[in-house]
């Protein structure tokens with residue numbers, strides 16, 4: 056791949072020359088300004104505390120205390136289990152839909168690289184490997200943090216993996232640049248799952264996600280960060296989180312590229 | 316009988332599988348037949364499998380750079396930058412894939428492309444006495460001469476260039492050659508880089524050959540007839556074919572993206588049978604074809620007169636002052652507005668070509684503000700593009716503001732044209748000649764105004780005007 060042209064449109068990435076661009080000399084592949092600006096970023100200061108959606112896109116009456124009604128419903132129903140919160144980077148729009156379709160269904164795994172900077176930064180912040188957290192630790196004299204966080208991509212079933220050729224969640228997880236642990240596997244097809252409506256999905260008891268027992272010791276008492284491409288209803292991520300319960304992790308959070 | 320112990324798989328092939336695969340190049344996993352059946356056909360030598368991505372990594376170049384060279388066998392992409400790799404969920408290894416032809420389904424290192432190499436299916440050959448062409452119009456003397464030369468070149472298996480002014484009536488002069496090829500039982504494809512052109516040609520070709528199944532292939536088309544001997548397709552769609560057509564006709568050979576995308580030339584070459592003859596049609600042929608023709612290496616004919624016998628309208632230049640600045644202030648230049656007002660009052664359909672999508676939106680908006688009703692803007696990504704073009708053709712839209720996407724293919728009787736911002740670099744000689752060619756196409760309205768609105772004449776504008784004047788001189792005017 057060529058860092059000078061946009062991964063989406065193939066046009067030159069005409070970045071204005073500034074001191075910053077000169078100094079950082081970023082020649083890694085990415086998107087051009089025009090393509091980037093068509094994505095809708097979620098302002099992290101004004102997002103739902105639990106699912107990460109952009110609260111600015113919601114009617115005030117569906118928000119209370121920085122939490123959206125959907126998440127209130129999850130809290131009330133007691134369906135959260137050990138699932139903590141989700142952070143999402145972009146809202147879903149037509150442009151994102153187009154790009155994600157090419158990424159996920161047409162198999163253009165290379166597109167993920169265009170999201171590396173943001174995804175990596177967000178991931179490292181959650182697991183406490185960003186420079187700010189480092190600095191705080193140094194200032195507070197905690198040089199050897201004992202707290203660890205394990206990155207786990209949402210799995211695909213064997214059939215789906217064969218059909219698609221790659222797991223989009225794994226590709227995203229690898230952007231963070233920390234070890235990725237394939238602790239979950241998925242049994243049973245995804246297709247049936249998505250045809251069911253929300254209630255059916257909640258009510259049907261059996262969990263398609265299974266924890267690989269080999270990892271259960273590693274996960275005991277740690278933080279888990281689940282990675283997926285999109286947070287839709289949150290049901291799938293919560294089911295995946297439930298599969299961790301046997302290993303008794305400290306908490307399970309998730310990071311998704313999109314909320315929509 | 317017990318004595319004949321041959322299993323049927325080794326002595327006969329599946330006709331359905333042949334019908335599906337013949338003339339196509341298809342990734343193995345997309346063939347809707349059982350894996351066992353396909354494997355039997357491979358071992359019997361009826362189906363050939365090729366690696367989707369070919370790698371050459373042993374050369375000197377790669378030994379010093381550590382880089383391998385890749386070739387996507389489906390689309391011909393050999394540009395290192397247009398490949399990427401992933402840990403493949405299919406084969407479990409690190410697989411390279413082609414980013415260039417992704418939208419037709421991904422091709423990876425582990426993809427096998429299947430082609431039919433067994434006996435070809437029989438074809439229904441029409442009886443020689445049959446008359447296939449139902450077109451009843453008359454060809455002009457220039458068209459008649461060109462049609463005859465094309466017909467004999469294609470019959471003799473030679474390639475041919477038709478270098479014809481816009482509005483020369485290129486489509487009709489293909490009819491005799493196409494008819495004779497069909498009578499010989501050959502498969503003919505009429506291909507063009509532009510979807511709009513396919514959509515315009517399809518009904519005309521179907522009307523001309525009512526007895527023959529005709530397929531129209533473009534992104535999202537539904538006019539697919541299996542085994543149609545006559546196919547009209549965007550050049551892009553030819554990628555799926557493999558050694559299928561006996562005759563290939565490429566209309567608008569200089570149009571974007573054919574001329575800029577080597578993949579499309581590769582697609583044409585692959586879709587054609589070995590040694591198939593190719594006819595190229597253009598008003599502004601690219602340099603390689605032009606030179607081959609002028610030096611006598613490529614047979615061909617030049618038509619400098621429109622079918623109706625009237626000269627090409629010659630563009631006028633009109634100065635607008637600093638149009639980018641006017642637009643920034645939200646006003647259209649006065650000379651432009653006055654021209655549009657005059658034409659609109661005379662009830663002529665107007666094309667208004669602009670240099671960019673942004674300007675298509677802006678100029679449309681400003682014209683609407685000026686009080687013009689039925690103005691619409693179109694560009695390549697416009698989802699309603701086809702509806703708007705139809706509405707313009709039917710007279711429901713009177714002013715169509717467009718990017719160069721409509722520089723060719725769309726014919727509207729009586730239409731006149733303006734190029735707004737003709738000094739912008741997107742308007743090169745070829746584009747300006749094509750745009751000027753939108754005007755005066757019909758026999759009842761052979762005249763019409765074509766104006767280049769500019770803030771300073773460019774060399775390209777002058778070349779375009781000279782080109783048109785030269786063609787008129789050659790046409791005897």
Ligand SMILES: [Zn+2]
Nearest residue numbers: 061064087090
């Ligand atoms: Zn771009």
Ligand SMILES: [Zn+2]
Nearest residue numbers: 103106123126
């Ligand atoms: Zn929420």
Ligand SMILES: [Zn+2]
Nearest residue numbers: 403406410425
């Ligand atoms: Zn593979």
Ligand SMILES: [Zn+2]
Nearest residue numbers: 387390413416
């Ligand atoms: Zn390719």
